[in-house]
Amino acid sequence: MTRRRIPGAVGLLAVLLLALTACAAAPERETVRAAGPPVKEAPVGAAIAPDRVRRWSAAEPVAVVIALHSFRDHAGAYDALGPWLADRGYSVQALDQRGHGTSEPHGRWPGTEPLISDVAAMVRAAQAEDPDRPIFLLGESMGGSAALASLATHPELEVAGVMAVAPGLRGGIPARGFWDAAVRTGEVLAGGLTLTIDPDYSDSLAPAAVERFSTDPRIIRRVRMDTYAGVVWLAQYATDHIGHVTAPVVYLWGEQDGTIQRESVCMAARAHPQGQAEVWTDADWPHLILHAPDWQTTATRLVDWMQRLAGDEVGARTARRPDPCDD
Numbered sequence: 001m002t003r004r005r006i007p008g009a010v011g012l013l014a015v016l017l018l019a020l021t022a023c024a025a026a027p028e029r030e031t032v033r034a035a036g037p038p039v040k041e042a043p044v045g046a047a048i049a050p051d052r053v054r055r056w057s058a059a060e061p062v063a064v065v066i067a068l069h070s071f072r073d074h075a076g077a078y079d080a081l082g083p084w085l086a087d088r089g090y091s092v093q094a095l096d097q098r099g100h101g102t103s104e105p106h107g108r109w110p111g112t113e114p115l116i117s118d119v120a121a122m123v124r125a126a127q128a129e130d131p132d133r134p135i136f137l138l139g140e141s142m143g144g145s146a147a148l149a150s151l152a153t154h155p156e157l158e159v160a161g162v163m164a165v166a167p168g169l170r171g172g173i174p175a176r177g178f179w180d181a182a183v184r185t186g187e188v189l190a191g192g193l194t195l196t197i198d199p200d201y202s203d204s205l206a207p208a209a210v211e212r213f214s215t216d217p218r219i220i221r222r223v224r225m226d227t228y229a230g231v232v233w234l235a236q237y238a239t240d241h242i243g244h245v246t247a248p249v250v251y252l253w254g255e256q257d258g259t260i261q262r263e264s265v266c267m268a269a270r271a272h273p274q275g276q277a278e279v280w281t282d283a284d285w286p287h288l289i290l291h292a293p294d295w296q297t298t299a300t301r302l303v304d305w306m307q308r309l310a311g312d313e314v315g316a317r318t319a320r321r322p323d324p325c326d327d
Contacts, residue, residue, distance in 0.1 A: 054078065055091070064092075065092045068097060077094070186228075196221055
């Protein structure tokens with residue numbers, strides 16, 4: 001049987017729509033998940049299995065970074081960046097988000113609430129381990145959605161800042177109602193449909209990242225439609241409640257990103273209730289910015305940003321206003 005290789009979200013939806021055209025109609029508007037109420041308070045104290053967390057500890061830590069990977073990936077996404085940050089004084093804790101990496105069932109969507117619960121548990125555990133150390137959240141793509149959604153749901157969490165790297169956000173996307181209907185139809189009528197997602201990253205990512213995405217058995221390659229839908233609704237939840245995120249945020253977005261739109265990131269930055277959000281853009285950045293060939297340059301900028309916040313410098317939280325969004 002021939003495996004179909006789909007380049008990304010648009011391709012996935014295109015194939016899905018072709019598969020469903022003969023047997024399904026778009027759902028009525030009221031059945032489409034869009035702006036919903038905040039998720040309920042997730043249970044506190046649920047233990048996270050130790051094998052789901054990778055740690056790189058700094059000899060003399062100045063802060064803790066809780067790192068959240070993108071969709072289909074796992075905590076090993078930070079195998080290069082984690083020790084790099086630890087060498088510079090930032091202890092890193094990278095989580096296998098539910099349904100990813102060592103978390104079972106692999107490839108199945110756990111729901112928004114459990115993802116948020118895990119992030120909150122990670123923050124609280126880090127605070128308990130060292131109450132005097134600032135805590136930062138670092139999330140790439142889906143991990144960015146999870147970080148922002150968690151802080152929107154739990155504003156009591158003491159987080160010094162969020163590094164949202166090409167985060168899953170949906171503000172300002174054209175024809176969103178059409179995409180919502182397509183995703184919802186697939187979720188309801190063909191939730192178990194799986195398609196192969198195996199992009200060619202050779203022209204956009206660093207060689208080590210290309211090799212890992214090609215050969216790592218923990219990368220999710222067969223994506224269920226209901227799992228993909230869950231990622232979309234998580235992004236929508238983060239978008240709908242972004243105004244509840246009060247921690248400083250730096251958003252990163254690249255012009256080579258074929259998944260997230262600049263306007264989605266800019267709308268989120270503008271919605272910050274204290275105006276403590278900034279946007280960095282680059283003409284060459286792909287979607288997976290932390291795996292691009294210049295990832296160390298980007299990481300150096302992020303360290304500088306964390307230092308400004310942790311040092312509480314005058315004007316640190318309003319520096320580098322998001323002029324890329326002023327166009």
